Amino acid sequence: MHCSCSSNMGPLISPYWSQMLFPDWAYKPAWSQGSRQVQLWHFLLELLGRGEGGVITWGGEWGEFVIQDPERLAKLWGERKGKLHMNYDKLSRALRYYYNKRILHKTKGKRFTYKFNFSKLILVNYPSLASCHRSGNSLPFSRLFSEGSHYSPPVNRAQPSVSHPLLLPYCFPKSLLFSQPNPNQQQFPFLSALPTSAAHISEFLCLPPFNSSLHHGQNLTSWPTKHSAEWSFNRVPEPSQMDDREGQEARRQKM
């Protein structure tokens, strides 16, 4: 049930997650409520990343996706969560709760079409990176996500649905995260999933957590697999403190 790719790769949650676009630590840490519980946006990104089935596909804009088969998507989601009676009405309610969190918003006028706010998604789930942003350094995510100059929308649906480049932070050893964030416009180790076919994703997943060019001579020894407390800086901000940067600051020196 491990990703047998790399020795210093943390154990994944279940066999299923070996297909995951995120490493173990990217999920809800053990200390948080509902830990180890799949979140809906995880699930959506996963399906989108795999590009299987055509239940859900990327849309015409960056981050936009179209639910091609709402009820089937709900069914799949229900299976994952053990909710036998899941349907699109209820699933979409969960999606609507993302509006306030700015994780997602609706593309009005387009049926079953929503749009991810990747920057927010990552900021919420990796608030540590917000400090990079605040301290004047460019946040690699938002740069990459907002530029979008390289992204040309898939015009026809006949194309394999994985045409959306998924740029996700694949592995952030915390030492790398907190020492010098991107001093020389250096790239963070993204998982850049630009697969021509879904099969290639598994290859991405088996990349070592970080390659040698990114070591920075830091002590990148192992993943914090057991001691999730070390990752408590990764706490999701309270809704009332969503924009309280100082609050995050205060929470941050835990590492």
Added chain:
DNA sequence: ACCGGAAAAG
């Protein structure tokens, strides 16, 4: 279809 309140679940 889509929205968001309310409550309850886990």
Added chain:
DNA sequence: CTTTTCCGGT
């Protein structure tokens, strides 16, 4: 906490 469930309203 994040949904799940239900539902009245556009």
